Amino acid sequence: MKKILLIQPLLPRYSIDFIVALNKKLLQHNMSLSIACDVKIKTILNNYKPELIDNDILHAKQIIIGPFIFRSGLSIGMLKSFDLVIFNANPRDVTQLYYQILLKVFGKNTKFVSWGMFHRIGRFKLSTLIYFKIVSMLSAQLWTYTRIGASNLISIGVPKSIINIIGTAIDDIKIEDAKKNLQYQDVRNFKDRYSLTDIVILQVVRLSEYKKPRLIIEAAKILKKKGVVCNFLIVGGGDLYNEISELISNYDLADYVKMLGPVYEESQLAVIYSCSKIFVIPTCIGLSAHHAFSYGLPIITDNSLDSQGSEFDILANGLNCMLYDEGDVHSLANTIEKLIDDNELLTRLSDCAHHTVCNIHSLDRKVNTFLKSIRAIVNE
Numbered sequence: 186m187k188k189i190l191l192i193q194p195l196l197p198r199y200s201i202d203f204i205v206a207l208n209k210k211l212l213q214h215n216m217s218l219s220i221a222c223d224v225k226i227k228t229i230l231n232n233y234k235p236e237l238i239d240n241d242i243l244h245a246k247q248i249i250i251g252p253f254i255f256r257s258g259l260s261i262g263m264l265k266s267f268d269l270v271i272f273n274a275n276p277r278d279v280t281q282l283y284y285q286i287l288l289k290v291f292g293k294n295t296k297f298v299s300w301g302m303f304h305r306i307g308r309f310k311l312s313t314l315i316y317f318k319i320v321s322m323l324s325a326q327l328w329t330y331t332r333i334g335a336s337n338l339i340s341i342g343v344p345k346s347i348i349n350i351i352g353t354a355i356d357d358i359k360i361e362d363a364k365k366n367l368q369y370q371d372v373r374n375f376k377d378r379y380s381l382t383d384i385v386i387l388q389v390v391r392l393s394e395y396k397k398p399r400l401i402i403e404a405a406k407i408l409k410k411k412g413v414v415c416n417f418l419i420v421g422g423g424d425l426y427n428e429i430s431e432l433i434s435n436y437d438l439a440d441y442v443k444m445l446g447p448v449y450e451e452s453q454l455a456v457i458y459s460c461s462k463i464f465v466i467p468t469c470i471g472l473s474a475h476h477a478f479s480y481g482l483p484i485i486t487d488n489s490l491d492s493q494g495s496e497f498d499i500l501a502n503g504l505n506c507m508l509y510d511e512g513d514v515h516s517l518a519n520t521i522e523k524l525i526d527d528n529e530l531l532t533r534l535s536d537c538a539h540h541t542v543c544n545i546h547s548l549d550r551k552v553n554t555f556l557k558s559i560r561a562i563v564n565e
Contacts, residue, residue: 186215187563190267192259192281193222194247196233198449199472202356206552208240214560219267221245221259229447256280265292269563274301274327276316285323296562299324300351302495303334306395306469314341321347325562328555331498349558353496354551355472357542360479363455375456379443384415384525387461387482389454389473392423395492400467400514402429406436407518415525417442417465420457458482462531463524467517468492474499478542483534485520487511499546505538 189211193200208218219241224233226247233242245258254277264270264284272281288297299320305313321327321343328349329335335348375381392398398419405417419429419442426444433442448454454476464477465485474496477484484506486493492511500506507524510516524531 186217187268188266189216189218189269189271189559189563190243190264191218191220191271192245192273193220194254194273194275194278195223195226195228195231196220196238197230198232199355201232201237202359203354203548203552204238204240206356206548207555210552210556211559214556216559216563217241219243223247223256252277254278254280259284261287261291264288264297265295267295269559270295270297271328271559272297272299272320272324274299274303274317274320276313282316282319285320289323296325296565297323298326298328298558298562300328301330301334303327303329304337304495306492306494317341317343326558328558330495333493333495333498351554351558352546352551353472353475353499354542354546354548355475355479356548357475357479358548359451360455360476363451364459364480366452367455367459371456372460376460379416379418380440381416381418381443381460382414384463385461386415386417386463386465386521387420387457387477388418388465389420389448389457389476390423390466390471391421392419392425392429394425396469397467398425398429399432400512400517401465402432402436402438402442403514404465404518404521405438405442407515408522409438409441411518411522413522413525415441415521418457418461419444420446420448420454422447455480462535463521465517465521468511469494470500471496475542475546478505478538478546481535481539483507483524483531483538485509485517485524487517499541501537501541503534505534505541507534 211218221243223246224242224244245256248255272285288295318341326347326349328351330353332350335350338348388401390396430444433439458480461482464482468487468489469492470486471494474484488508489511502508507520509520
């Protein structure tokens with residue numbers, strides 16, 4: 186049986202769903218999957234529980250010193266015991282780069298690849314580009330989340346022949362199950378509890394500076410002044426939670442914008458998504474794009490060339506989303522209003538949004554692409 190090691194920083198829920206699905210496919214092809222990650226790190230993103238995952242888990246503690254990450258729990262002997270090592274391509278992780286160099290020199294029977302975003306949100310640092318170039322010379326292949334990363338690698342001279350696009354996804358089947366179990370009365374009760382209109386605009390995001398959540402409140406202020414009948418729901422916590430709450434109060438928007446705090450259970454999220462019509466993230470959209478599309482919600486986000494995440498690749502302006510001009514709150518408000526006023530457009534975008542994740546960017550397709558990539562390397 187071929188042995189595969191996947192190195193990750195930690196295990197958020199979406200990674201666990203992916204690993205469980207991938208493991209089933211690997212076992213069918215006589216391959217085993219082990220995971221090395223920090224399972225004890227104290228963060229809201231770490232959702233590891235032994236009962237959720239059957240794979241061998243190797244605890245690799247993260248130690249953060251300044252801008253760098255060091256990792257205990259790895260050794261060259263342990264890495265050489267695997268047929269393929271899949272490194273997490275994080276430019277800050279010094280330990281993984283160190284072991285890539287050692288494997289290149291001493292691990293002739295162990296192949297390894299680097300899997301990551303391979304682009305940077307915001308302005309690029311020279312150190313990041315140098316890191317990408319180094320790992321391209323060390324790794325058998327570079328596996329990117331989306332075409333954004335692939336294009337960036339090509340721009341710095343990485344050969345196309347060693348670049349493989351894996352894609353992004355969440356467990357769309359789990360969401361479909363949550364939708365099937367949803368009771369109409371639960372949605373009705375939720376809308377009554379919060380006195381919601383028929384048009385609900387949803388944001389599910391961690392309220393941090395780089396997501397620019399203030400723009401939604403500013404847009405809501407404009408739309409309320411214009412008499413647009415709708416409500417905004419903001420789901421999530423974060424550093425700016427209190428500031429956003431105060432801004433809503435200062436603008437007298439408490440009846441227009443509702444803050445629900447963090448919500449993690451899919452059964453509860455299913456109610457929230459199902460009473461919503463439009464999903465808005467001002468910038469830097471992530472896996473929430475998949476979540477919104479799974480519920481048939483078209484997305485409004487900005488057209489930034491340097492502040493969007495990998496998941497921006499699944500958006501198609503005018504087909505499953507609408508883009509507004511970066512940083513322009515009036516453009517954001519006008520785009521929301523246009524979609525509210527044009528029910529035919531809203532319905533068409535909604536249908537395309539659901540089709541996007543069910544037929545093109547599904548978890549099953551990502552798993553199959555990952556499996557194909559592993560088999561191609563292991564069987565060389």
